[in-house]
Amino acid sequence: MADIWVSLYRAEQRSEATTANEYQRIIENVINPAIGNVRLREATAGRLERLIKAQESHSRRKKTKTVLKMMFDAAVIDDALPANPVASTSRLRGQKKEVQALSVEDLNAVRSAVEAWMTKKRPGPKPNKDMPDIVDLLLATGCRIGEVLAIRWSDIDFAATPPTVSISGTIKTETGKGTYRKPKPKTDASQRSIAIPPFAVGVLMRRRIEQPANHYNAVFATRNGTWHQVGNIERRWRTIRADSGFEWVTPHTFRKTVATLIDRLVDSGTAARVLGHSSDAITKEFYIEKDRLVPDVSHILQSFAGKASSPSSAD
Secondary structure (H helix, E strand, C coil): CHHHHHHHHHHHCCCCHHHHHHHHHHHHHHHHHHHCCCCHHHCCHHHHHHHHHCCCCHHHHHHHHHHHHHHHHHHHHCCCCCCCHHHHCCCCCCCCCCCCCCCHHHHHHHHHHHHHHHHCCCCCCCCCCHHHHHHHHHHHHCCCHHHHHCCEHHHEECCCCCCEEEECCEEEEECCCEEEEECCCCCHHHCEEEECCHHHHHHHHHHHHHCCCCCCCECCECCCCCECCHHHHHHHHHHHHCCCCCCCCCHHHHHHHHHHHHHHHCCHHHHHHHHCCCCHHHHHHHCCCCCCCCCCCHHHHHHHCCHHHCHHHHC
16 A cells, blocks of 8 residues: 555655655655554554654654555545544644744854854865855845755846845755756745845855856856755754854754744734745744743833832822
C-alpha cells in the first residue's frame, strides 16, 4: 500500500518533488521497517499509535502520522478498509516555542558577528559580501531565505517610487536535479511585490555595480555564477552565530523580526501580506512576538482608589 500510494502521490503532482521525496524517506526508514509486513486489517489504531510515538522528535512523529493518514485514506477510498485507523490515534501535542524577534540592539550585535566572521583570517579565498547583504535583504523584505536567494535583477524595479522587488520564485535543491530556481514561491499568496527601504536599495545598487554578471541574472550567485543552496547559506549562518550569544537566531528569525515590527506599527494583516501569508492567523501565532507591555490605563484604574488615597483628599 505504501509503495502504491507514494507512486500515485508523485503522479498526481499535488506537491513539489522535495515533499514527495521526504514522504518516500519516511516510508522507507520508518513505516516499512516497522509495519511493512502487516496486513491492512492488522494495522490497528493502537499499533499505529505505538509506531508514531516511537519516533524521536515531534517533527518526525508529525511527518509519520501525516504519511500514515494519507496512505490509509487512500485504502479507505479503494474499499480496502472501512475506516482510517489513524483517525483514532491520539492528538500530537508539541511544545510550542515562544516567538522571539530581534531588537535594534540585537541587530547591531548580529551585524557585528557577521562582520567579525567576514574579516576573520582563514585559509583560502576571502568570503564575498553575500552574507551581510543577504541579512539586509531578509530584513528589508521579510522574505524566506529561498525567496531572497531566488531574486533576479529583472525582479527589481529601481524606477518605481519607492523601488520594488517582485517575489516570484524560490530556490530548491533535489537529488538528481541539483540546485535550481523554482518559478513559483511556496504558495500563491507568496507571489507579491514588496516596496524596499532605502538601505536595501543602496545594497542592491552597490551589488549591481560590483558583482560580475552571471548566466541566471541572479542578485546572489556563487563564485561560479550558479544559484546558492539554501542549506549552504544556513550552514554558513550557523558558523557565524556560534559563540556569539545568538545561537537561537536563524534566517527565519529575521522574518519574525519584520513581522513583529510591522504588527507593532501597522497591524498583523499588513505583516501577513508582506510575509506572503494568505491570512494573518499563521502570522500572529508563529511570527509575531507577544507584546508584554500593556497600554497605560493607570488613570482609569485610579477610579478604584478610596478617599484616603485619592490625590484630591490631600487638599
